[in-house]
Every structure is written in structure tokens, then in C-alpha cells.
Amino acid sequence: MNRLEGNWWSEPCEEHGSAFSLKVKSRLHEEQTAFQKIEVYETEKFGNLMVIDGFVMLTSRDNFLYHEMMSHPALYTHPAPKRVLIIGGGDCGTLREVLRHSEVERALQVDIDEGVTRAAEKYFPELCESNDDPRAELHFADGIRWVKEAAPGSYDVIIVDSTDPIGPAEGLFGEPFYGDCHAALGEHGLLVQQSESPLYHMRLLGEIHRYMRKAGFADSHTLHFPQPVYPSGWWSATLARKDGPIEGFREADAANRPFATRYYSPEVHQGALALPPFMKEAFANLQT
């Protein structure tokens, strides 16, 4: 048997019998907030690692994959994304990517736990470099209530950058929440939900689509991308459009984007939308 020896931090995914580990130098931060336990480690090769309740949230090295794919596909699909709401996303990485879009006039980040943002400011300062942008608003509040109380049609894009659907984030994966998102979105409005692993979580992925459609969204589509530090190393985001098909990708704008990306490009965007046959079949079966 091969066993890990040395200073490894491991996240087992018992349900699927796999685990991912990072070699760490030291623990930089440990805090029990009113909502969850936040830890930050210095790793050997992945920069800093943030852990919440024992689950990897992000590392310095590979978070670009997730943050770019949670932001740019939706923002380049909406015709005029001016008002963006991020639910969760306390590490501010999604906010930074959203604010790269000059069309955005107002970007609100609503995370229930201020502790996440304070830890990110200290240990992931690069992700927080846009927090002082005059278009940014950081709120520390219950995202479910925030969306429920939002004025109808008040956002163009809502990005649900949440933890897994257990604990505080569970209510972010259901039909009532999606219904409130639907009401809070304006014409052509887009919802983005981080939607777990295509290899591990097809049942949840199917439920996300079903709940989105039941909540009134006219169309939904999953895109997939690598994310080494999450279970299976393969992750997804699911887009839903309030009032019509998910089309109108502003491909020329994406190609001429005036900012650098490391993973995202128009070609990668299109590639991420190409679903392998096993995913297509699973979605087809779930919809009957």
C-alpha cells in the first residue's frame, strides 16, 4: 500500500472513494466564525490554500480556472451586463473577474461570512485587488434573503459562487431560491450556479437543471472545465437564462477583451459548452 508520508493536508470524498491532498508547510490561519471554520495553509507548490469546514475552497495556483469560468462565459453571453450580483464568492476572485468588464456598472458581492473576505484580503490579496473599485459593493448578509428581497428585474447576471450544497449553502441549490433569482433578473437575465463534478455529481447536476426550469428559467446549459483541487479535478458551472435560449455569445467582444485571462478565451468558452455524450444522455434521461 502506498501511504502519504510527510506533511499532507487531505480532503477525502468518501462518497466517491477518492481524495486530493496538498503538501503543506504550515497553517497560517484558523478561525471558527459564526457560520463555519476557516483555515488557511501555506502549501509547498500551490501557494496558499483556503479550507472551509474541511473542504478546499481555493488555492493561489489554480483558482484562475474556476473564477474565470464562473464569470466570463455569462458576462459575454449577456448583451449588456451592467448590474451583477454575486452570492457567496467571499474570496473576491469572482468579483475581480466581473469587474474586468467595463460594461459592469455595479457589482455586489453578498457573502454570509465576512471572515472569508477578511482572510482573502490577507492571504489572497491578488483576488481582492478590485475590492476598492467604486463599482464594487461588499455586503455580508444572507444571500437567500438578499435575492428574495431584491426589486424585480434589478440584476442582469446573478452568479452563485457557493460552497457545496450542504450546510449554509444548501438553500442555494433549490427551486425556491432559483425562483427568487428569476424574479430578481431583468430582461435577458442570466443565472450562473457552480454545479460540482461531471464525473461525481450528475444527479445533482440534473436536479439543478430541473429546478431552474421549474423556477421559470427558459433555458439552461452546463459548461465544464478542469479544477484540480476540487473532487475529481473536473468541475462545472450551469447557466440559465430567464426568458429565452442561451445564445447571443458576444464572441468578437470576448476575442477582443481588453484584459488578460489565463484559461478563458472564446474558443475555450465554446469548448466548455460541448458536453460529452454521457452528460447529454444523463440530462436527457432526467428531463423525461
Place this chain on the structure above:
Amino acid sequence: MNRLEGNWWSEPCEEHGSAFSLKVKSRLHEEQTAFQKIEVYETEKFGNLMVIDGFVMLTSRDNFLYHEMMSHPALYTHPAPKRVLIIGGGDCGTLREVLRHSEVERALQVDIDEGVTRAAEKYFPELCESNDDPRAELHFADGIRWVKEAAPGSYDVIIVDSTDPIGPAEGLFGEPFYGDCHAALGEHGLLVQQSESPLYHMRLLGEIHRYMRKAGFADSHTLHFPQPVYPSGWWSATLARKDGPIEGFREADAANRPFATRYYSPEVHQGALALPPFMKEAFANLQT
């Protein structure tokens, strides 16, 4: 610190400070051949696991990703893939995918270690279901010498389905071997090389391209795909064409393929070719 407790088999990747683990029930097989140590485990959730010299080779659950992507993109890019040579690939999974193509008249698998194939027959019988196909030839021999001694122009596609570039497979990643492949390929001939992780191995990836071009290949292109059990969970294959640009994808044939695939489709094929900006930049820098 989170440590793994229970019956985990782990593969650390010390160079990148990460590790992947699978929960195992028992070891089914252990054998030291003349070339390497072969082990097979029964896992909790990934079916059987084959390990060579401490490195994951494949599992029942997710090998479809790798085997489909090592085979179908090249076979649907060659105009008439009749003669296919697989170097390595002793588990027979690539051979099975190659033989799904009715154009293939002869498919040779040349693995140095018969022990791998015998273990695959026993523990991964589904991968070996085409071994009795009259078009299949299983040879247990040195792949480097096999290619060196091949008649010029005798293959349409050569697939290098090897272990990592250390140990017996090291010679499969260099200019001399690629030069012999170039000579052994016929008109429009394609070489496919498994080429490690885009996140971890960009230097090696760049070298593979450089060596391919130096060896006379007219064009080369990397495609990427998820592969959860390999380091970083993100993997790649690099295609090279003997005598012209990598184009002529037979998209309609791929769309109308008369066999089932789980990951591969024409859309996924195109998506896999879409390189993220960080990869494009790394390749551009390496070529100067």
C-alpha cells in the same frame, strides 16, 4: 490537519506537492516483471485500479476519458486510417477504441511487458474485448526498436500510449524516437503522444512539440481533457502530422460514428483542441 484514515492507496506527485488517493478494498494482484512492478487493487468506488511502479495507470471508472481521447481525434483526422500502431497501451483500452473504426485494417499493439496485458485480461476484461479481432496483433517487444525497424511509410497512425517519461518509457519522448516514427508513417501520417498535465508539465509539453518539429513533423497540436486519476486531474495528448497541417477533421464521420462513446464527440474533439491562453503563450515562448 486533515489526514486520510482508512484503507487509501495514494500516489504523491512530489514535484508539484499534490497527491491523489483512492479508497481500496484489497490488493488483487502483485507481480514484479522483468520491467516493472504491476499491482491491481479493488477500489471502493472506481472499480479496479492498475498501478505500475507506484503510478496509477488506469481505473475501470474513468479510463474511458483517456482511451477515447488517445484514439478518436487522430483516427477522425487521418483521411484513411488503415494501419495503426500502438506503442505501449498494454491494457488494450486504446486498441479497443482503435478497432471501433471500420476503416482500420490492421492494428498492432507493441508493449514491452506482456504482464500488463495478462493482468488487463483478468482485471479489465472489458478493455480486452477486441483482442481477438482478426485485425488485432498483440506483440510484446521493445516499441523503440519496433519503430526503428519498421518499413518506411508502413503506418497511418502511431499512438504512443506510454507511461511517464521516466523508466522504460523515457526513450519514447525524444527526437530520435519521433524521427523513427516520422519515417514509419505514410502520407498524411499522424503521431499521437500522451503528453502529461497542462497544469504541471508545460515544460515537457513544449519539449514534445520541439522534438516533434525537429524530427521532421510539419505540424503539432495538443488537445486536453479531464483525467481524474492522473496528477492534477487534467491531461493531454499531442498530435503531430508528418507532412502537413493538422486539418481535415472528418467531422461528419465522427458525428455519424457507428459506435458509442462516453466522452468523445465532434464537439468535444473541437473543444479539446481549444487551448487556453496560458498554454498558447507557453508554446509561443518555447518556439522562439
